Amino acid sequence: ASAAVLQDAEKRGGAARGGPPAAVEKLDLKPPKGTRDVFPEDMRLRNWLFGHWRGVASSFGFEEYDAPVLESESLYTRKSGEEVTQQLYCFEDKGGRRVSLRPEMTPSLARMVMAKRKSLTLPVKWFSIPQCWRYERMTRGRRREHYQWNMDIWGVSGVAAEAELLGAMVTFFERVGLRAEDVGIRVNSRGVLTEVLHSLGVPGDKHTATCVLVDKLDKMPLEAVAGDLAELGLEETSVKRLLEVMELRDMGGVEAFLGKESPAAEELRKLFALAESYGISDWLVLDCSVVRGLAYYTGTVFEAFDRRGKLRAIAGGGRYDALLESFGGEALPAAGFGFGDAVIVELLSDRGLLPKEAGPGATAVVFGWDDELQGAATEVAASLRREGISVDLVLQPRKTKANFKHATRVGATYVVMVAPSEWEAGKVSVKDLRTSDQKELPVGEVASHILAGDVA
Numbered sequence: 172a173s174a175a176v177l178q179d180a181e182k183r184g185g186a187a188r189g190g191p192p193a194a195v196e197k198l199d200l201k202p203p204k205g206t207r208d209v210f211p212e213d214m215r216l217r218n219w220l221f222g223h224w225r226g227v228a229s230s231f232g233f234e235e236y237d238a239p240v241l242e243s244e245s246l247y248t249r250k251s252g253e254e255v256t257q258q259l260y261c262f263e264d265k266g267g268r269r270v271s272l273r274p275e276m277t278p279s280l281a282r283m284v285m286a287k288r289k290s291l292t293l294p295v296k297w298f299s300i301p302q303c304w305r306y307e308r309m310t311r312g313r314r315r316e317h318y319q320w321n322m323d324i325w326g327v328s329g330v331a332a333e334a335e336l337l338g339a340m341v342t343f344f345e346r347v348g349l350r351a352e353d354v355g356i357r358v359n360s361r362g363v364l365t366e367v368l369h370s371l372g373v374p375g376d377k378h379t380a381t382c383v384l385v386d387k388l389d390k391m392p393l394e395a396v397a398g399d400l401a402e403l404g405l406e407e408t409s410v411k412r413l414l415e416v417m418e419l420r421d422m423g424g425v426e427a428f429l430g431k432e433s434p435a436a437e438e439l440r441k442l443f444a445l446a447e448s449y450g451i452s453d454w455l456v457l458d459c460s461v462v463r464g465l466a467y468y469t470g471t472v473f474e475a476f477d478r479r480g481k482l483r484a485i486a487g488g489g490r491y492d493a494l495l496e497s498f499g500g501e502a503l504p505a506a507g508f509g510f511g512d513a514v515i516v517e518l519l520s521d522r523g524l525l526p527k528e529a530g531p532g533a534t535a536v537v538f539g540w541d542d543e544l545q546g547a548a549t550e551v552a553a554s555l556r557r558e559g560i561s562v563d564l565v566l567q568p569r570k571t572k573a574n575f576k577h578a579t580r581v582g583a584t585y586v587v588m589v590a591p592s593e594w595e596a597g598k599v600s601v602k603d604l605r606t607s608d609q610k611e612l613p614v615g616e617v618a619s620h621i622l623a624g625d626v627a
């Protein structure tokens with residue numbers, strides 16, 4: 172090998188043989204911008220949240236699915252100016268393909284439903300908890316990824332689907348200790364806006380873009396949107412009419428504005444009646460200003476909000492009957508919601524409802540008195556694990572006091588010590604940390620003692 176290679180090897184290997192370490196640039200320990208590491212205590216919170224989401228989904232008969240986090244960019248190139256498509260985490264891969272980290276799950280779901288359409292038994296009730304991405308200029312240091320609980324029902328054209336979704340969302344809120352006084356769900360139908368736009372002579376192909384613009388009104392002043400609305404051909408009088416209908420907050424107002432025969436009024440009446448049957452009416456608020464920002468919604472829309480008005484939307488959803496056709500497929504009615512993992516945690520934290528229990532540590536900590544007994548301690552640990560008992564085996568000599576401190580910290584119930592004299596007699600010492608009760612037991616009886624579990 173050339174002198175340079177030897178020299179490099181010496182430099183790198185030197186440290187291993189106790190020589191002076193080569194000058195190594197220190198690794199940047201932060202994860203990529205907008206992303207976060209999930210350490211065990213964070214993972215326990217995430218598992219708790221996802222556990223409730225999964226529990227509700229399965230109690231409502233939903234099945235879990237998943238899809239690649241990476242999709243063809245073409246899945247998201249809708250020309251409706253939505254924020255979610257303007258912040259795509261997209262790039263060209265090494266094969267020259269335009270791809271994107273998914274900003275939402277619904278398009279992937281639509282692709283999967285189209286792919287399996289012929290073999291699917293409708294209705295399809297599927298859920299997933301995907302990590303979704305956006306590439307936002309880090310102007311505000313906001314996150315670029317979050318996990319979002321998705322619940323969707325395909326093949327049901329009536330509002331019974333939306334009622335089921337709202338029922339599931341409320342069930343989750345109740346499971347984590349939130350009440351209708353804490354959280355409301357604003358409900359509307361894009362049909363309200365569509366019927367008004369129709370009456371104003373606005374062509375149907377402008378309705379979606381109008382909804383996306385109108386959705387921006389709760390984030391920016393009318394002046395900032397009026398120009399774009401005018402570009403869509405909405406005169407001032409029409410915009411005024413739109414703003415009037417968006418003020419409506421009760422069915423009476425909707426029926427007066429649109430007429431009793433209005434299909435939008437009818438579907439809202441039906442939805443609120445079913446909500447009564449679910450016992451969730453207290454959670455729902457009719458609010459005709461809600462249109463949601465996703466272009467593909469075609470009917471009902473809804474969003475969960477904190478009634479103190481401090482936080483951004485907790486969750487949002489609606490009906491999207493035309494999505495498959497927009498992908499060149501055959502129409503199939505669909506409704507669903509997305510529920511992010513960020514705002515809900517802020518809300519639960521504000522309300523003191525985050526779970527407090529320490530993580531479920533091992534049931535037993537096992538250690539040998541000294542290094543000679545590491546093999547014995549390993550035998551004991553293996554025998555307990557074979558009986559289904561979780562064991563944290565101490566892997567290197569440590570003071571007994573430190574082992575007990577560790578056991579308390581990880582929430583273990585038992586400490587099993589392997590000491591020389593007892594081991595010679597085929598015994599170990601088992602201490603119950605709940606009672607401080609300590610006894611010497613033959614190795615073969617430790618598992619049954621622990622599995623009996625009752626406090627002595």
Ligand SMILES: Nc1ccc(Br)nc1
Pocket residue numbers: 255274275303304305314315316317
């Ligand atoms: N769509 C989306 C993706 C990622 C985050 Br963080 N927020 C919204």
